[in-house]
Amino acid sequence: MHLPEIDKFAHLKSFLHSWDPRVKIISISILILSIVLLQDLRVAFLGLALVIILVFLSKIPFSFVFVHLKWVLFFVLALFVVISLTVPGSLLVRLSFLSISQEGVKLSLLISLRAISAALLIFPMIGTTRFNLTLKALQKIKIPDKLIQLLMFTYRYIFLFLDEEKRILIGANSRGWVRKTNLSSLKTMGNLVGMLLVHSFERTERIRDAMVSRGYNGRLKILDEFTLSPKDFIKASLIIALALLLNLSRWMR
Amino acid sequence: MKKIIRVRNLDYIYPDGTKAIKGIDLDIFNHESVGLIGPNGAGKSTLLLHLNGILKGRQGSVEILGMKVEEKNLIKIRQKVAIVFQQPDDQLFMPTVFDDVAFGPINAGYSKEKVREEVKEALKEVRMENYEKRCSHHLSFGEKKRISLATVLSMQPEVLILDEPTSNLDPRARRHLMKLLKNLTLTKIVAGHDLELILETCQRVILLDEGKIVANGGAKKILSNKSLVESHGLEVPLSLKHR
Numbered sequence: 001m002h003l004p005e006i007d008k009f010a011h012l013k014s015f016l017h018s019w020d021p022r023v024k025i026i027s028i029s030i031l032i033l034s035i036v037l038l039q040d041l042r043v044a045f046l047g048l049a050l051v052i053i054l055v056f057l058s059k060i061p062f063s064f065v066f067v068h069l070k071w072v073l074f075f076v077l078a079l080f081v082v083i084s085l086t087v088p089g090s091l092l093v094r095l096s097f098l099s100i101s102q103e104g105v106k107l108s109l110l111i112s113l114r115a116i117s118a119a120l121l122i123f124p125m126i127g128t129t130r131f132n133l134t135l136k137a138l139q140k141i142k143i144p145d146k147l148i149q150l151l152m153f154t155y156r157y158i159f160l161f162l163d164e165e166k167r168i169l170i171g172a173n174s175r176g177w178v179r180k181t182n183l184s185s186l187k188t189m190g191n192l193v194g195m196l197l198v199h200s201f202e203r204t205e206r207i208r209d210a211m212v213s214r215g216y217n218g219r220l221k222i223l224d225e226f227t228l229s230p231k232d233f234i235k236a237s238l239i240i241a242l243a244l245l246l247n248l249s250r251w252m253r
Numbered sequence: 254m255k256k257i258i259r260v261r262n263l264d265y266i267y268p269d270g271t272k273a274i275k276g277i278d279l280d281i282f283n284h285e286s287v288g289l290i291g292p293n294g295a296g297k298s299t300l301l302l303h304l305n306g307i308l309k310g311r312q313g314s315v316e317i318l319g320m321k322v323e324e325k326n327l328i329k330i331r332q333k334v335a336i337v338f339q340q341p342d343d344q345l346f347m348p349t350v351f352d353d354v355a356f357g358p359i360n361a362g363y364s365k366e367k368v369r370e371e372v373k374e375a376l377k378e379v380r381m382e383n384y385e386k387r388c389s390h391h392l393s394f395g396e397k398k399r400i401s402l403a404t405v406l407s408m409q410p411e412v413l414i415l416d417e418p419t420s421n422l423d424p425r426a427r428r429h430l431m432k433l434l435k436n437l438t439l440t441k442i443v444a445g446h447d448l449e450l451i452l453e454t455c456q457r458v459i460l461l462d463e464g465k466i467v468a469n470g471g472a473k474k475i476l477s478n479k480s481l482v483e484s485h486g487l488e489v490p491l492s493l494k495h496r
Binding site: 131135152153155157160203206207209210212216 | 302335
């Protein structure tokens with residue numbers, strides 16, 4: 001079964017892998033923010049090119065990136081179509097009753113470029129560190145504890161959830177059920193999803209018992225293993241400088 | 254012998270109205286190994302959850318090492334009484350083996366060095382020394398069981414409670430676990446249906462049915478009593494049948 005492991009390539013060696021996760025998360029988050037604030041289409045293209053270079057330097061295979069990015073791309077494509085067709089402006093193409101404006105295409109292109117760049121940056125940011133270290137880094141940079149626990153349990157139990165889903169589907173298929181788009185099939189799907197939720201709820205109670213029995217009191221305590229070096233700050237300076245440079249043209253206007 | 258666990262007149266009713274435990278009296282002594290047996294729904298797991306303060310009885314009292322199981326003593330009691338749950342996936346909730354084994358010691362307020370030392374020691378005890386950085390979801394079921402045991406041994410408990418420790422294990426993993434349990438000298442309570450395991454690792458057996466203790470005595474004596482065990486949905490272990 002395909003497992004959604006974002007940190008599959010965290011064992012590789014690159015300047016992004018050796019970067020302190022705390023500084024890396026903060027620096028790349030600043031770069032993401034700077035990219036989503038871009039207003040100029042040419043600079044957005046430049047931003048995307050820089051992001052692709054960063055992904056390349058992270059040594060994470062592009063095939064892996066694309067597999068995980070495809071859902072974002074579907075979403076961006078839908079957005080692209082809707083914005084192109086709905087933003088008024090000078091006419092570019094008319095297809096029957098649909099008209100596409102120049103302004104619409106420019107705006108949808110800009111939004112798409114920003115969204116793809118931001119999504120791509122997740123890979124050098126999260127994919128170059130083991131997920132448990134990413135969580136520890138998030139805790140160190142004072143991300144709310146509840147959010148970290150949510151992320152941690154989602155990541156830990158998504159594999160079990162998928163296993164459980166597979167078992168339930170096998171159980172249904174073995175009794176002749178076939179997934180179709182009719183009402184009866186949808187009803188069965190609804191029941192299967194309901195059973196998955198019931199199982200998950202029961203599991204959460206058992207996990208809570210296991211946590212409480214080992215002294216858990218609502219706050220997650222983890223040992224950190226981080227040490228900062230001058231190299232971490234040099235890398236951070238480079239990324240933040242890039243983030244500022246991308247927005248320079250906007251400020252100089 | 255020093256009394257470690259003292260339960261008096263314990264009653265527990267689940268929110269849906271099911272009476273799970275009815276007036277249980279129980280004493281467990283230092284370094285004893287006690288098997289808790291009974292059919293499904295007898296109240297074994299419910300009783301075990303009271304010994305660590307996860308469940309609180311409607312009436313009656315539970316004392317661990319002279320401390321009443323109540324809010325103000327819970328932190329200390331949970332360090333002294335460790336439970337290994339039936340499903341290792343419920344016990345291993347952290348991203349890596351190290352984090353899971355360190356979870357208890359960190360909550361107990363140990364220093365960083367002490368936490369690392371305890372994790373190392375606990376993993377050594379279950380013979381999983383090189384697994385610190387592994388993710389729990391990549392382990393086999395037998396490995397998960399052993400790591401589950403390490404997650405509580407790292408807290409240096411005085412009482413070890415195991416709920417169905419050998420369920421779903423293949424014979425080799427079961428043998429490994431059995432050997433591990435026999436080598437642990439702390440006070441143990443082993444609940445389950447694996448009567449061979451209980452016969453081999455426990456000196457005393459408590460038979461529970463419908464929330465009540467129906468027999469309490471030497472393991473061999475109780476487990477070889479055919480009419481007693483069969484009337485409560487169990488069977489005499491094979492090794493005792495063939496004697």
